[in-house]
Amino acid sequence: MNLPTNSSISVTLSQQDLRTLTSAAASEKFEQDSLSINGKPQSLDTPRSKACLQDLRKLRLQLESENPDLPKIANYKLNIVSENNFPTAAGLASSAAGFAALVSAIAKLYQLPQDMSELSKIARKGSGSACRSLYGGFVAWEMGEQQDGEDSRAVEIAPIDHWPTMKAAILVVSDDKKDTPSTTGMQTTVATSDLFQHRIKYTVPQRFDEMKNAILAKDFPTFAKLTMQDSNSFHAVCLDSYPPIFYLNDTSKKIIKLIHQLNEEAGEIIAAYTFDAGPNAVIYYDESNEAQVLGLIYKFFNKVDGWSKVDTSKLNQSWNIAGDDEMYKGVSRIILTGIGPGPQDSEQSLVNDQGVAK
């Protein structure tokens, strides 16, 4: 079922900058289910992938049995072709985006009538956090209370247009492919971290409610403080695992210090960092503070790729904040993005009319 240990909240980011494009085709000519990501064949023979495909086929079969006019494609093998425009397995939620896109693409191929909430449950079986990626804007994954997991589901807290000025700057921290995949890491943490029990029983439930309220009130300082605290709490329980799990590296830590200095110097909280299961920093800020926040980031990271989207002459160049002048060397690029929608239909297709990768 891939049920979570706690409820959680995510912000869906813009597909202009971070996107998985997925095409799905079914054909009696295909000999087996197949998947490629960024041109490389990937196994679908995993319990998680199989669970997704099985659920989707079952829904299609039901549809076909209810409507005999429909083509009988449920038992055809599938060919799924997927491309990310961002680094895979580097802690940028590529598996969440991937399974959300895979389920959406197959649901569209199968013309399934199920709503996002149902599809979200299927995506969850592929990758837990994928369940949130079926929605745009601010999304909660409510852990639920039922034994059968039926009430563990993603729900929209607020749509994009509630707070469209929410921006994110992602500093992609150079690192090898991460040591510990997030799912394996989380299992070690659940099994061995003593502090984790406190986190899920007390810390997260309280912050979850506070965060929902902060989003609804568009209260950036509260949103930001909770974001930073929860990021630190998550990485703390990773470190408390046995053996310990480290996702943050020295560059990540320098970025954390920089953001605290920025907020200190600004006299209010105008930026928040958060780190998923990897060293990359996601810096949130409100568009009204863009010149301030990006100004400081530009001061330290102007040598990395990714600045072409902004007019850097308009950024605040006058921050008197000291830091390691070499820290840009630990960052490969910056991705400037903002809040975005859930899965979108695309005119573009990655397969030809035979269903084969172009």
Next chain:
Amino acid sequence: MNLPTNSSISVTLSQQDLRTLTSAAASEKFEQDSLSINGKPQSLDTPRSKACLQDLRKLRLQLESENPDLPKIANYKLNIVSENNFPTAAGLASSAAGFAALVSAIAKLYQLPQDMSELSKIARKGSGSACRSLYGGFVAWEMGEQQDGEDSRAVEIAPIDHWPTMKAAILVVSDDKKDTPSTTGMQTTVATSDLFQHRIKYTVPQRFDEMKNAILAKDFPTFAKLTMQDSNSFHAVCLDSYPPIFYLNDTSKKIIKLIHQLNEEAGEIIAAYTFDAGPNAVIYYDESNEAQVLGLIYKFFNKVDGWSKVDTSKLNQSWNIAGDDEMYKGVSRIILTGIGPGPQDSEQSLVNDQGVAK
């Protein structure tokens, strides 16, 4: 009173390798209390230092009033000269050693009859962990329950000769003087970390009892696992603080991974890491496994200073464990040491017969 938030256990290390030598003199000619550490003048005008000196003078005054034959030196100004043979303020417990030596030296000058337990309480006011350093071997600091702190005290769990084969290899990790002094850091953690509350209420009390038993039973694997878990738990609550506190750097993390690989490969736990408020690793092992444990450390750190004490040809050179071949660059030296005694009288003096630094 400098009372702790939780009980704790330390191993006192050998003075052959890590020693603070302190001389104290009192003279009517001195115009003010003064202290030098490694030749540099240091302020005694801090609440902590003043509390120590005040307590010691009070005991001397009492002695002088009881015995009129004693020289009246309690109100003379003091000159204290101290030297460490290890890096100061680098997370190697220099303030614990320093206050333990300072209190011992003045107590000797004052000919105080108080026992270690009483002196330990005075040292605690200077630096909390100094209270344990008045004892050798394995030492507990029992937090106590009384409001007035009278029952918060250091006690010996076991003397050196209970487990004399306990060895320690300290990898001194190159780093600037640490960002966050340990006392300030701990105050931030107490005030802001949510997970810290769980650590002191549940995690530490349970592990404290388990650790005492492991020491009494000379059960190295249990001693080691608890040591590693508690180190990780401590650094986890540092990271959970707001703003977060980081003592471990990328080199520290590589050493942690190496020790887990070593234990994995050995098929049993033969080494433990622990990190105080700094990036330096203290690796514990039993002398019976010296060839194994130092063998692996030598494989990665043979280029650093400090190996002259061991016959490296006798170390196990055959570990088939991969790691970053450059990690030695993050380490300035290795200190090979073992368990040691509490404060010792020394023939050596750092002051001349006028009480002035030589």
